[in-house]
Amino acid sequence: MDMERGAACYRQWIAGQEAGLAELEAALANAGATDAELRAVVERCMRGYQDYVAGRRAVSPHDGTAFIAPPWCTAFERSVLWLGGCRPTVAIRLLYNLSGEGLEAQLEELINGLGPMGPLPVGSMGITPGQMVLVTDLHRRTLLQENVLSDRLATLHEDIADQPLFPIVRQRAAPAAQPRAGGGDCDGPVGPPGGAGRGAVDAEVDAAFNSYRAAMAQLVAEADDLRMATARAMATEILTPRQAVEMLAAAKQLHLSVRDWSCRAEGAQPQPNGPRVVPANGTSAAARRNP
């Protein structure tokens, strides 16, 4: 796949995340915002996710491999990725934590009997019992679907030692029993000299690789769908518009902070061609958020 375009796509998304966070925070700060206005903000945010996913897919429709551990992410980001993004259930864990914010203080009031007339403690975000029911239900469904995809990823991993790749490996290894000069690393020639040039070994190996690439692209696409479906169910079906804005803002905050801090910790702004120092335009997450 085209690494430059993949990286550009991600950079663009990060910039979009920052702009989106600003918009969500502004909406939250506006106490007079109507539900319709808030709903529009939520919808724009959801469309941002959708656009990123679609754009990424367009960059590499038949090869999902680069999205599994993208070189344009920090090592830390890569380590928490699941099929090219966050686990869908992360949204639910996030909500569990948001729903508990402010709860202890409100409980204290309730228990100390500052009037039985007051509302029941719902935490500062105001997640109601009815919503908890729906969140739990969503959690259960999402977990099941997530596990199904994880199992398929595991199978794909194991397939590496199987048809169609492994027979080719055996076949090529047999006549090449004599010592090899160039070693086996990616820098040296793997296939016969004078092969297909950069990015290709030979037609047979390419075909084998491409079947894995395509299977991975399919898995990433399905994972994207599940992430979107979970976020959308949460933001538009379970939460009120204001709660949805709050949750989406928290999610963006989390993502950008993890990126920002891991960039700093790893001492570099990750770029597609390996670690580099300062981005030319100075508008990256790290530069903008840490003047």
Next chain:
Amino acid sequence: MEEICCEVAAGSSSSDRKGEGVGDAGSRAARRRRMEIRRLRVVAEEQAAKRRRLEGDDGEEEEDAVRDPAPRYGVTSVCGRRRDMEDAVTARPGFIHGHHFFGVFDGHGCSHVATSCGVRMHEIVAEEAAAAAAGSSASDEAARWRDVMEKSYARMDAEAVGSRDTTGPAPTCRCEMQMPKCDHVGSTAVVAVVGPRHLVVANCGDSRAVLCSGGAAIPLSADHKPDRPDELERIHAAGGRVIFWDGARVFGMLAMSRAIGDSYLKPFVISDPEVRVVERKDGEDEFLILASDGLWDVVSNEVACKVVRACLRNGAVRRGERSSPTSNLSPRQSSGSSSGDEEAGPSDGAASDSDGEGGEDKACAEAAILLTKLALARQTADNVSVVVVNLRRRRRS
């Protein structure tokens, strides 16, 4: 905890009053096999009412039932921070005529033992209670219930251990009933039967039942931890060892000393319940909480009781008003959704509050959910299941 243990071990208050009916059980056995774990539910109370009507057969029992409609209750069960749901909960008002069954089952190793407890335990208890009522002349109500519970737990354990041999629908649990992993699966079981005059609590494992009565939080069960002195002694006497490995564990493996299932740790881990039968004290008894350790690990008995009391008090006040505490739900919720039967909308509360029938109750459900939220806010790492049963009898007007 030791104090509690001693209290339970020393026996329980009991009564020899007779007259509680033990109704037919067999006809219900096949009914409602639906596995209702893993979700918060609002059990349709009409069903409970219908069941009670169907089962109201003879005079004395009828009288009890009229005097004692099913208690209001609320149930929650959430996966929380775990990726496996291994808790199961059961609420069966009127499972025996005039008696109401509540249970929390916290599985370990896999979910299937807890699941079968959730599906079967109340049926087994009903059958054993029917057999006890028909066959025995024992005058002591408490002794009879103790016997019923002991037999029920033994049967449940045998079923759980033997279930992999039965040919049924393909198991959907994680272990898929494969030996030997299947041997290492078990569940806690805390069961409460609320009768017209008694509360019966049976427990095996580290889930817990707490009664709030006269303003005090009274544990009706004592967690079966391997380092509980009497349990430690029992395990040693059987030739077992308790090893401290991430807490006290039987042979370094199971962090509880009694459980349904876990055949690989028998006879050190046993399925015998400790049973308490206490007389209900109208005017003092407020409510009963059953919960898995996902709650009790982070919320004390006392705090739990305070939270529930505040919720029930709040609910009682609110009932007098025309307020709608869920009015800020999104349109989908108020109009019903794919999970529609779970939605405790304002109308549900109003219905169960106004007609004097028992069943799922808004204030109890809110209390159960609030406890669950509190446990999550306090970073519980486990599944959380909570049952709240309001013990205040309602006047029928």
